[in-house]
Amino acid sequence: MSEPKKYDVIIAGAGPAGSTAGYILSRSGFSVLIIDRHSFPRNKLCAGLITDKTVRLLQRVFGETGASLKEKEIINYESSRYEVFFKKKPLVRRDISIPFRFTDRSVYDHFLLNKARNAGTELLEDDGVRSLDMLRSTVTTSRGRKFAAGIIIGADGVNSRVRRSFPVDLFGREDWVENLAVGHEIAPGRASLGKQINAPMIFFGFIDCGYAWIFPNRERLKIGMCALNKGSRKEILAAFRTFLSSIDIHGAQEEKVDSYVLPYGNFLPSPVFRNVVLVGDAAGFADPLLGEGIYFAQRSAELASLSIVNACRGIKGPEKVRESVSHRYLQLLQEHIYPELLYAGKIRHAIFSCFNKFRYMPLKIAMTILGDKPAEAVHGIRSYKWMKKRK
Numbered sequence: 001m002s003e004p005k006k007y008d009v010i011i012a013g014a015g016p017a018g019s020t021a022g023y024i025l026s027r028s029g030f031s032v033l034i035i036d037r038h039s040f041p042r043n044k045l046c047a048g049l050i051t052d053k054t055v056r057l058l059q060r061v062f063g064e065t066g067a068s069l070k071e072k073e074i075i076n077y078e079s080s081r082y083e084v085f086f087k088k089k090p091l092v093r094r095d096i097s098i099p100f101r102f103t104d105r106s107v108y109d110h111f112l113l114n115k116a117r118n119a120g121t122e123l124l125e126d127d128g129v130r131s132l133d134m135l136r137s138t139v140t141t142s143r144g145r146k147f148a149a150g151i152i153i154g155a156d157g158v159n160s161r162v163r164r165s166f167p168v169d170l171f172g173r174e175d176w177v178e179n180l181a182v183g184h185e186i187a188p189g190r191a192s193l194g195k196q197i198n199a200p201m202i203f204f205g206f207i208d209c210g211y212a213w214i215f216p217n218r219e220r221l222k223i224g225m226c227a228l229n230k231g232s233r234k235e236i237l238a239a240f241r242t243f244l245s246s247i248d249i250h251g252a253q254e255e256k257v258d259s260y261v262l263p264y265g266n267f268l269p270s271p272v273f274r275n276v277v278l279v280g281d282a283a284g285f286a287d288p289l290l291g292e293g294i295y296f297a298q299r300s301a302e303l304a305s306l307s308i309v310n311a312c313r314g315i316k317g318p319e320k321v322r323e324s325v326s327h328r329y330l331q332l333l334q335e336h337i338y339p340e341l342l343y344a345g346k347i348r349h350a351i352f353s354c355f356n357k358f359r360y361m362p363l364k365i366a367m368t369i370l371g372d373k374p375a376e377a378v379h380g381i382r383s384y385k386w387m388k389k390r391k
Contacts, residue, residue: 004138004146007031007122009308012129012139012162013155014040014113017280017297020061021153022116024305030312032121033147035139036156037128040113044105045185045260046294047215047222049200050075052098053380054295061302062115066101074111076218077102081199082375084367087206088246091364096375100200102217108294129156132165134274150318151308151325152276155301158261160282166273176284178230179266181210181291184240185224186255190216193249197221204360206246207239209352214247223252226291228264262291265345267338272326275318277304285337288345290378296337303332343384 009025011018014036025032050069058064069075078099084092117123127141138148154162158180203212210227225240237257244252263281265288271278279285280297287296304325311324355362367374373387383390 004148006148007033008149009033009151009153010035010139010147010149011153011155012036012160013157013280013282014038014116014123014125015044015109015155015157015280015297016112016294017282017301018153018155019109019112019116019121020298020301021155021279021305022121023112023119024061024302025308026116026120028305028309030308032116033124033149034113034116034121035124035127035129035141035147037126037142039125041106041110044109045183045258046105047185047213047224048103048105048108048217049215049290049292049294050101050103050108051292051295051379054298055101056380057295057298057302061298062112069101072111074108075101075103076107077216079199079216083199083201084363085201085203085205086360086364087203091204091360092367094367094372094375096372098376098379098381102200102215102222104217129161132162132276134165134167134276137275150275150321153301153304154276154278154282155280155297156282158263158281158284160278162276163268163271163278163282166276176266178228179264180229180261181226181264182229182236183224183226183260183262183291184237184257185222185260186244186252186257187217187220187222188249188252188255189220190218192251193221195249197249203243204351204356204363206243207236208356210236212240212243221249223247223249226262226264229261262286262293264288264291265341265348267341270330271333272329275322275325277308277325277329279304285341288341289348289351289384290344292378295380296341300333300337303336304329307332340384343386347384 008030009032011034014034022032055066078101080099081095127143130142131140201214207227212225215222227236263284263286267284271283279300285296285300286293307328376382
């Protein structure tokens with residue numbers, strides 16, 4: 001039997017996290033293979049919000065600016081206004097200096113994947129990871145092909161096959177499932193709507209432990225709702241139908257509803273085992289307040305990649321490298337990601353357990369007092385921790 005082809009790094013998943021890691025590592029001289037069960041471009045359910053912290057990451061890693069992303073039509077819409085409602089009652093309408101930007105995920109993901117490929121990353125499409133052998137550091141694909149690598153990155157989403165290959169329960173299966181969110185979404189064309197919506201809108205009060213949204217794109221609206229599995233799973237589709245009937249958008253109730261699951265505060269405290277590293281949704285890295293996943297996927301992939309690059313400089317022996325990668329990655333997560341997720345979770349708890357009892361009027365008061373600070377926290381200009389300005 002022939003030996004499996006070997007790479008320095010194998011990445012499961014060609015979404016934003018996998019492509020970001022592939023790009024950084026290939027540019028650093030590593031041989032990298034990305035494996036994905038889809039062919040690209042592919043459809044991806046997502047509201048498509050691009051925050052300013054994501055734009056800054058794209059500039060830092062890929063050399064792309066907000067202007068260049070608009071010119072290439074990767075960002076297809078932006079708005080410097082946002083609106084928050086309790087059901088149909090306005091709570092906040094505010095203009096801000098830094099716009100919220102929006103993308104179509106099929107376009108965005110394909111753009112990033114091409115960046116990684118142009119940097120030298122190899123791609124195996126339409127053939128996902130079926131199993132992972134930790135001891136031999138090999139992966140077997142759905143079509144029976146085998147590959148080996150010194151480091152394996154799980155960037156294969158919320159239902160990660162790589163994470164499920166770990167021989168230990170990192171979080172608790174029941175807790176992991178209960179702290180996922182269920183999402184429902186439609187994407188009607190703007191031309192047939194009968195009304196103009198030009199700013200992102202968030203709606204509380206239609207579902208416990210969740211919210212609904214309307215996000216504008218150039219050609220379509222992204223209209224959706226998500227809520228925690230815990231206590232809401234059986235109710236969310238009915239609540240989404242109620243929301244659609246209330247928003248007075250022509251034909252919204254007749255649109256096909258797509259459904260998905262996403263992390264919503266159930267991030268892993270230690271997403272590393274031996275030489276396997278989890279990033280993005282595979283590790284539960286998504287904002288527990290708004291569910292924003294694109295930034296945390298790419299940021300965790302950036303941190304994991306930098307940990308790998310630094311660990312392989314001047315360290316000899318695979319065991320030493322593994323220890324260094326694990327130590328560096330966890331250290332960077334503690335510094336750059338975990339505090340934001342923890343404090344966003346505390347804010348969410350206050351909103352869903354306290355503010356909802358008063359028809360979200362405390363939220364209106366708080367956002368009026370804080371001014372631009374909540375939006376700046378979403379954009380990463382401020383921390384969720386006491387809304388402090390970030391360095």
